[in-house]
Amino acid sequence: MTSAWSRRTFLATSAALTATGGALVLPAPHAAADDPYTALRATWSALILGEGFSPTAEPFRSRLADLGTRARQLLETMAPADGSLWPDAVFADPDPDTDPESYAFSGRMADSFLRLSAMAQAYRQQGTGLTGDAGLRDAVIRGLDHLHSQVYNDQQTRYGNWYSWQIGAPQALLDVCVLLYDALTPERLARCCAAVDHFVPDSTVASYTGTSTGANRVDLCRVLALRGVVGGTSAKIALARDALSPVFPLVTKGDGLYADGSFIQHTTVPYTGSYGSVMLGGLGLLFALLKGTAWEVTDPQRQVVFDAVENAWAPFLYNGLVMDSVAGRAISRGEGDDHRRGHPVLASIVLLGRGASAAENARWRGLVKGWAQRDYYSPPLSDPSLGLTSLARIKSVLDDTSLTVVPEPDGHRLFPDMARATHRRPGWAAALSMADRRITYYETGNGENLRGWHTGAGMLYWWGDTFANGQYSDAFWPTVDPYRLPGTTVSRKPLADGAGGDWGASLPDVNWVGGVTDKKRAAVGQYLKGLSSTLMAKKSWFFLDDTVVCLGAGIHGRDGSAVESTVDNRNLGPVGNAPFTVGGSATPRTLPWSATLTNTSWAHLAGHGGYVFPGGATVKALRENRTGRWSDINTAGSTDPVSRKYLTLWFDHGQNPTDAAYVYQVLPGATEQRTAARAADSDWLRVLANTDDQQGVAVPSTGLTAVNFWFGGSVGPLVADAPCSVMVTEHADGTATVCVSDPMRMRTSLTLTWDRAVASVVSKPSTVTSAATGASLWLVFGDLSGTRGATQTVKVRLS
Template identity: 60%
Template sequence: MTPPWSRRGFIATTGSTAFALGAFGLSATPAHAAGTTAGATSATTADTDEFATLRAKWRELYLGAGFSPTAEPFKTKLAALGTQAAGFRTAMAPASGSLWPDLVYLDPEPDTDTESFAFSEKMNTSYNRLRTMAEAYSQPGTGLTGDTALKDAVLTGLDHLHADVFNENKTQYGNWWNFQIGSPQALMDISVLLYDELSQAQIDSYVAAVDKFLPESLLAKYTGTSTGANRVDLCRGMILRGVVGKNGDKIKVARDALSPVFPYVTTGDGFYDDGSFVQHTSIPYIGGYGAVLNDGLGRLFALLRGSSWEVTDPGSQQFLDTIEAAIAPFVYDGLMMDNVSGRGITRIGTDDHIRAHSVMGSIVLLGQGASAEENARWRAMVKGWLQRDHYGPALKDAGLSLVNLSRLQTLLDDTTVTAAPEPVAHRVFHNMDRVTHRRRDWGAGLSLASNRIAHYEFGNLENYRGWHTGSGWLQWWGPDAGLGQYSDAYWPTANPYRLPGTTVSTKKLADGQGGAWANPRTDSAWVGGTGDGEFGTTGQHLQGLASTMHAKKSWFWLDDSVVCLGAGITSADGTTVETVFDNRNLGVSGAPALLLDGRPQPSAQGWSVTGRSTRWAHLAGHAGYVFPGGTKLNALREERTGAWKDVNGASGTTDPITRRYATLWQDHGTDPQDAGYAYILMPGASALRTAARALDHHWLEILANTPQQQAVRVPSHGFTGINFWEAGTAGAVTASAPVSVQIREKRDGTATITVADPSRVAKDGLTLTWKRRVKSVVSKASSVTAAETGHELTLTFGDLSGLRGDTQTVTVRLH
């Protein structure tokens, strides 16, 4: 289809725009016939050939390679790309202030900063549409491959945007990201794809525009918006500008500017040595900015490998280490946990599975530059995720790029790679207040808030109601129902006051409570825990968001369950306080049976239970719940209706969505004083196993559940977990400082003691005594300054405050 105007005709009939284009000397003369590139370094023929090699490599990195356009799933995806590009071409109608009628990017007098932000977004979206059209022109099998009219439309669009809004004489407005990252990246991607169709004057003008909005000064200091993933994005834009403009100095500056990203940080944005990744100072972000950083570095490493500008900084290996240390722990059966995705969890058109798909492709790409052993492990790991994701398979993701689709399809088809199972692992990310617990058939993630890590992120009108995602929010996925738990329109329909695992005041909060980019934190420092890599002990001194509510919350992570304790729950908000045992998304019509102490609840019209004395509950296809000592249980199955616009004003729609939910909770009453709770969550457990656990009064010993200490002992596992909120004694263990302690007695006659100082206050050290006969110390952390064995074990630790809550491990031999 030919558009209703031609590029030449458009220039001839649009006065001011035609003048602007003429002022830049743009012409249709092929690039090879023009003079040297503005700002380019003097280059030999070999240099020129190297830039051509880099352009070819970026085309392959962007478009993919090695797939058949006539085979599925590529055939359908390529056809869809062509249809989308054709629609963009047909709707394109250049006018002053817009390239498409629905994307007006210029307003002489925007009424608010929000409007100015929206206009810059539309400029960036315009460049993205042109990039889609350029990709459809360049990819085989789109129906528009090599289509001259499509190419002309892209070139006209580039000329129009350049003259109208994005050139060296224009001023940045709205969101800085659109001018410094989004639009330069899209423009340079298009310039690589259509390089042979551009005149030298066009190339000169486009790189000059990038130089205006992406100057080298943005990379001079590692601070502000030039850190972490943003820094990588800025470097990508400048490296491609160097490739397109044949300027090796630009490539070198940007390559060298990657180096501050590699070292572990101890504060602020970046990767930490425990695998944490933080962006925006206090937001755990492996699933958002961390994924962008991962993808960006992967592509840049691959692009520059073997060139004059190859990344040789030894710190780059440290980045490769983050694949297994930081990223993999948050990918479960093909989904990326929401608790490390910031405000992005409320974006329509994406979910936890979709966010993981590009990460998988990036890991496969990065493996090509890793050691053979790392590459083999990573490929086996990714293949396992691909095979186990039955809810949102990556190869059926319509939004997945063709290049990542090709990588993942090739891996899935590779019979030499055996898929790795889910690991059995417990990880404490003490620098970002997150915990992951992995078993073969279930997994969980815990989200906490402290004086270091925010309750939630609100900004750019996104994530209005994520208030309580740091209040002990416990996500889990089981062997039956589960992988779509947070994917199926969860965020617009779930009750934001009843996230699973949380203890909250029901005080009504404003949308975006605290304000945009406020990243509201608590005053609490004691947030974190310890673990031995398999089992774990976690605690949170919780302070409610914009609330007087306080609570001490603990989680003890075992093989088939999580023991959850709460104590000291106190509030003066004039509202009720609730602890939510679970909140399960049942989809459109789910109606699982609910058993309370073995008695089925009527399910025809749903069920509603208020304050019933209960020792155990079972939700069919989901989990079992045991309440040591009993509880006054509330249970509700309800239909909830919401819209994406309710949680995201930037990209949400007002279309109503309805989902069913099953919620189990305990009501602590209005303004409770020193209330508490105790329950055992058993993901995937049958009703029979749940009942058996409830009847086994010797399985669990609750040693303490007070505002001073929370502790449990599980004799069958040789497990003792204690959170000392204050110095004192719990069971057979005494601590001289507020710490988290875990003991595992093994069948081989050894025991492992792990200790952490989450509040980072033990400057005077710690004396820990365990009233248990101990023969000898097998190994100990360097923080242990003395150890006495015999009738009891006494461990003396030095200053723990500077370890930032890191776990210290001691192994002993028992008598």
């Protein structure tokens, strides 16, 4: 194959490389510097190809070589035919009206454009072995012509997945148009623009509804903006810019960002780590593309997005990973894991920082540097799924010696609007997933996440800072028992794949889900009704300094199936030799090993942590090897078997239980000695109530009393006249903090009494309509129904 470069192009490239110290992008030839669209194309090329790194330095040299290898394979196998561009990617649907596989056909059409985009990138990038190769360039152009004549044109009726036609295909198509702009005739460019106009008309963003919200809206705006860049149409770029504005304001229902940091997509699904990642990355790209131009995004409400970096995304990032509790059906995709989903978020935060204030940008870069440095399990620069542009952005941060690394925060975040919580303490972090009338049990769709049924049934995730960071990364989802997810209470009634319906359709008919937090500790509760079952339970979690105290009560079921509450289900990897000790006695490591542990006060799993059962409990334990396939949970997944070893602890409540209960503590990272000491200290934890009416605990050493009132009543020193969540903490300086919330969002009045001598009220929110002090504290709250379950904090001085 011969080179397509002119001498002038080689000189321009050489000058560019010299100026950037070996930066990699081959500039588009024949650029008119005074043309704003030329400038936009140059900016977009840099954004999607990367900039500021040497093509001869690792890891970029290897990635560029891999890109060249991929492009050469695509070039050699491309075989334009009726209904396909590659033999393994047939896109012609024989009967798009009735064929259940229409989604697959449309997906292959979009994938064909993505393959052309990869080839165009190999042509434009340095170090691919195909840089400036005329044969590669001409093949991409032939591919564009073929796809236009066959399927993506202004006469075609779409079939299958709308996303493929309105986002997947046009984004890749327009990227190719930018990268090869000077090699495409005006007629070809006009045909491409006409096809995009056909499938993505201006009306697509006329209203903020349906598939034009949140991350999808940002993706559609990217299409419109690039359509304007390629076609030289100012109105299209202006429309894209203006159509972003509905994404910015905080919402109170449906898709978008909420004041408490929640992010929802598909109306009912917490999606910070998947669709939220797409939105963050898309906004970063568009802000950077339009910055300094006549179309710059200047809407002042874009600050909401900047604020969300630390309010919405950072709470779910932990040492490089993004928590699965907010990744929706993406957890079932075998090509990714929580770390590989986290790394693009880090890169997007770096990119977004270009449009933020200097102080925000510096702090975010410090956050990203800390997350990237601490990701020992899957270092970002070794992530094979991370694109060149993301690699370059993260490496620029890691190489920036001026940055102050920001450590992981210490504290609790509660997200009532998406029934989620995160908790961080030195050395570990935890997350909780629940479901209620607004938030689905789980999302399935497109044949993905077929067995995520119980991920919203109180799943409690936890990670260590230098241990167990691959707990949910290492083939957890295809191999774990989906009826024994950590923290959940579940009926073992068999469920069909995708039970409950697609796209988060199934919602439990419950209101009491939420809790209170003082930003350090928290009391969280879930009234649980099982998916497609008669299961009911009251579940509470008390997130404290070194432990999560877990209570369950009122556990009831009539399915004729066993009901279980899973204490934990640890993925021990392929080897699985971690010693497991019960009350000081080692257990066998042979597989399978199972036991019923009676009157057990504690257990410890080496390399993970400890478990305490106050007063002793009967718990079942199982060490087993489990084999599954990604295709079991995702129809597009690999059919190759994968095996992992697990250690599972659970309470067996039996068939059709009535009023079953449990109490246990999880101590992440605790040694065997500390676990045993906690179990021996019978005064450390006092369980004040664990019934279908109330659940509460006291920890005298920390001055904490916390109660979830499922119904009004009296628990320890607290009396509430209606359902609520309460946490009181006495401080060493003679003050106390009283935290109260209305998780049901229904209270128009609430009276709370604390049987403790109080001298005065130091501060209170406007929701407190009356307060009295003296021998006890008496608080009257007005209408709490509009507080969205947020914590109301009262500070008092003790007598």
